[in-house]
Every structure is written in structure tokens, then in C-alpha cells.
Amino acid sequence: MATRRPVEKLSRRAGVELGLKGARQVAGKSGRIRRPYPPGQQGRAQQGRRRKRDSDYLLQLREKQKVQWFYGVAAGQLARYFDASRRRPEATGGELLRQLEQRLDNVVYRLGFAGTRAQARQFVSHGHVLVNGERVNRSSYEVRPGEAISIKRDSAIEPLVREAISLGFRVPQWLDADQQALSGRVAHRPQRSEIDVPADENRVVEFFAKY
Incomplete structure (x- = not known):
């Protein structure tokens, strides 16, 4: 999802770190850390003041936006994921995140x-990522358990990938990573406890169920 907004302002608006600036976040220099209040003059003026109680709609909307911005998907895409999730037997919120x-x-x-x-x-869109040895350039492709992901051999992005690895992000347990070989696989579908999204998925479900 392309966004015209400065991405660090999204984290400040959401009030949580959304992982939109990798190296700056790791170094403690992200906009939300340096300016822990919403963007704009009103946001700074309201810093430290007691906030009015938000309506249920606003609370639900805010959680929906957190998920949307966190994963970088458009509102329509998120709605389609919700529709697919509620047709499955698992709890809708957890299935949405999976x-x-x-x-x-x-x-x-x-x-x-x-x-x-x-x-x-x-x-992905520039063709540098392989799934089971085949190039896949669709970011929304659903990687299933057992499928292998790798960076194309001799790819021009390898220095960027190595730089990202040096940031030391923790790899979740549902993935097996061989960072030296620039490859990995999905070991199993993620459990809710293995997903560190800074949002309440139940409020997201409530939002789509009502609106």
C-alpha cells in the first residue's frame, strides 16, 4: 500500500511503534520516540492533558488503522481479509492476523x-524474492507451511538484505531462517501468541461487523 503521509507521523498518530522506520526505530531515533505526541499543533498542545473518553467507534477505528498501517495494506484490502477470516472456523480476529x-x-x-x-x-515487486525456487512478485501472496522463501542468487539487493539482517530483528518461532544463506521457510501457521501486532484485533472485528 503506497501512502502519501510521512510514515513516522502514522506511528505518532497511532500512539504506538508500527515498525515503519527500521534502522531509526532500532537506534531509538524514530519520530514517535523523539516526539511522543500526535502530529500537528493540537497534538503537542494536548500532550500531558487528560484525554476525553473516546467513543466506541473511535476506539474501533483507531485499532483498525493500527493494523492497516502496521501491515501496509489499504482499507479495502483489510476489509477483504476480514470477510475471508469470518468464513473460517477459527476466531475471526486471530485468523485475520494470521x-x-x-x-x-x-x-x-x-x-x-x-x-x-x-x-x-x-x-518482492521487483522480482528479487523466490518461493520454492520460483519468482513471485505479488506481495499479498499467502505463504503456506512448508514453503521455502529465498532471495534470488546474486541479486542486486543482497547488500540491503545483509544490512537489514544486521539490525537484529527477532525471527518468530513460526518461521525457520537461515540468514547466512538468505533463505527460510514457514514452519507452521502463526499462533496468536507468536504475533506481536500492537493492536486489539477484537476491536477491528467489531469495527467491520458494525460498519
Whole structure:
């Protein structure tokens, strides 16, 4: 999802770190850390003031936006993921997050091969990422358990991938990574406890169920 907004302002607006600036976040220099209040003059003026109680709609909308920005998907895409999730037998909120986690761009990011999901999307769309040895250039591709992901041999992005690996992001347990070989695989579908999204998926479900 391309966004015209400065990405660090999204983290400040959400009030949580969304992982949109990899190296700056690791170094403690992200905009949210340096300016821990919403963007704009009103945001700074309201810093430290007691906030009014938000409506249920606003709380649900805010959580929906966190998930949307965190994974870098458009509102319409997120709605389609919700529709697919509620047709499955698993709890809708957890299933929604699992589908987002299994996106190819997110898997590349989670393996540590990109500093941000936006960078991972670029790697995928430019044909640098292989699934089971075949090039896949669709970021929304759902990587299934047992499938292998690798960076194309002698790819021009290898220095960028090595730089991302040096950031030291933790690889979740549902993925097996061989960062030296620039390859990995999905060991199993992620459990909710293995997904570190800074949002309440139940409020996201409530939002789509009502609106």
C-alpha cells in the first residue's frame, strides 16, 4: 500500500511503534520516540492533558488503522481479509492476523531480510524474492507451511538484505531462517501468541461487523 503521509507521523498518530522506520526505530531515533505526541499543533498542545473518553467507534477505528498501517495494506484490502477470516472456523480476529502475517512481504520482513515491510514489498515487486525456487512478485501472496522463501542468487539487493539482517530483528518461532544463506521457510501457521501486532484485533472485528 503506497501512502502519501510521512510514515513516522502514522506511528505518532497511532500512539504506538508500527515498525515503519527500521534502522531509526532500532537506534531509538524514530519520530514517535523523539516526539511522543500526535502530529500537528493540537497534538503537542494536548500532550500531558487528560484525554476525553473516546467513543466506541473511535476506539474501533483507531485499532483498525493500527493494523492497516502496521501491515501496509489499504482499507479495502483489510476489509477483504476480514470477510475471508469470518468464513473460517477459527476466531475471526486471530485468523485475520494470521492471514496478514502470511503475506509474502510480511514473511520477508519477519525473516529479517528487510528493514521495513515497505522495503520487503519493493523486494518482492521487483522480482528479487523466490518461493520454492520460483519468482513471485505479488506481495499479498499467502505463504503456506512448508514453503521455502529465498532471495534470488546474486541479486542486486543482497547488500540491503545483509544490512537489514544486521539490525537484529527477532525471527518468530513460526518461521525457520537461515540468514547466512538468505533463505527460510514457514514452519507452521502463526499462533496468536507468536504475533506481536500492537493492536486489539477484537476491536477491528467489531469495527467491520458494525460498519
